[in-house]
Amino acid sequence: QVQLQQSGPGLVKPSQTLSVTCVISGDSVSSNRAAWNWIRQSPSSGLEWLGRTYYRSGWYHEYSASVKGRMTIKSDTSNNQVSLHLSSVTPEDTAVYYCARDLSGVGDAWFDTWGQGTLVIVST
């Protein structure tokens, strides 16, 4: 059974970098079947896909245009985890951040497993 356990600070100051970690159990971050996505949810924007990382004989990353240039996803094979780093945050980045798995490596790209969510508030 795949489980995703998230952690991260609940409060970040404007202009700083927001970081959230997702520890994977029951699957491998470097699986050729899976991709590891970051999705956020806010009352103003609803559910918003931010980006994903996956391994297919090499690491690949995709980012939404809304955060491209500010967002980096890192993969840590030693600790079997992925992390989201979003720089230069503003109050508009306040949201619940989720990691989620899809199995796009075998053509199944829906999100079948989600982390519990991490509320991040951007405020002074």
Add this chain to the structure above:
Amino acid sequence: DIVVTQSPDSLAVSLGERATLKCRSSETVLYDFNKKSYLAWYQQKPKRPPRLLIYWASTRESGVPDRFSGSGSGTDFTLTINSLQAEDVAVYYCQQYFRTPYTFGQGTKVEIK
């Protein structure tokens, strides 16, 4: 980006009755080569992450009660909840995975009348 629009925004249904939720994509999410629509449905309860209900527009995820069913193809889709139960009170989202950026509808809130 593919825009996904759900209707209605909220819906009140009596216990045991049927709930019908709609989802429309701004362009087709049907792949000609496999005749599959790249559309999923999720249920979200307060303070919880979304839960996958349906994928390929009509395939029920393992463990999902059979009162939940999905239909549609191309750009127009429906989630039907037959015989609504109290535990079905939630917000329901559709999502296209035809291409990135993956996009979600704004959600339909289902309540008990």
